[in-house]
Amino acid sequence: MLFVILIFCGLIAGTVAGLFGVGGGILFTPILFILFSSVGLENPATWAIATSLFCTFTASISSSIQQRSEKNFYWKQGVIVGLFGTIGVFAGKQVVTSPYYTEDVFVALFSILLVFVAILFFRRRKNDITLLVTKKTISIPKAVGAGTTGGFIAALAGVGGGIVLVPIMNLAYKLRLKKAVSISSMAIVLISLSGWMQFALLAGQPDGITPFTLGYVDFGSGLPLIIGAFTGGFAGVRIGHSVSQLAIQIGFGILILTIAALMIIQLFN
Secondary structure (H helix, E strand, O other): OHHHHHHHHHHHHHHHHHHHOOOOHHHHHHHHHHHHHHOOOOOHHHHHHHHHHHHHHHHHHHHHHHHHHOOOOOHHHHHHHHHHHHHHHHHHHHHHOOOOOOHHHHHHHHHHHHHHHHHHHHOOOOOHHHOOOOOOOOOHHHHHHHHHHHHHHHHHHOOOOHHHHHHHHHHHOOOOHHHHHHHHHHHHHHHHHHHHHHHHOOOOOOOOOOOOEEOOEEHHHHHHHHHHHHHHHHHHHHHHOOOOHHHHHHHHHHHHHHHHHHHHHHHHO
């Protein structure tokens, strides 16, 4: 029954991600947090972050393959940013596994992150792709800044880091939006891989809600989400083509508020 429920949740998450054009991690994390909290699992935030990074890793591989098929693939720059991102992940993991990173802190941080994503979404314009693009490559210092920041946020919130990487490279570094997305997709492969592996290698953790766990990663919960998300993603993209931009913006705003409210309610319950 749990397997079916998780596939259904993944289907919804994938549909929403495809419809609104947001990363899977922004949805995987709250779904997993609410699930792990509801069954009384110890350290539900850490479990949700680690398992969400595993889900994001799988999804990011698909995204990079898609970018390559569309001739929009900058793997070298993506690898450089991603390698520095692993440093940020390590730093973030130290914070997450410390006694100071409580469920209250996690919910507050994730809620702020949701608002940040919503603001970026509402500020999108149809001509975003025409934003200044004078830089053809990312220098090492800039790769350090973008990568470590993205990796740090990824570890704290269980997202791939793209919601930070893309704005930094597009708005601050003046890279074309499509190129920023491509570099981010490749970087997220390494960032999320590093993230879930670091959490998986933490020994001495109790079992998750399924027998298929390693460290803080519950593969048994993550795989059904991934299966559903891949299917829902295609449906979301197709629905998005037939819905007005205004309706999408309103729907996304409602979604953000609903997710934040559910997480806060779950915390106090």
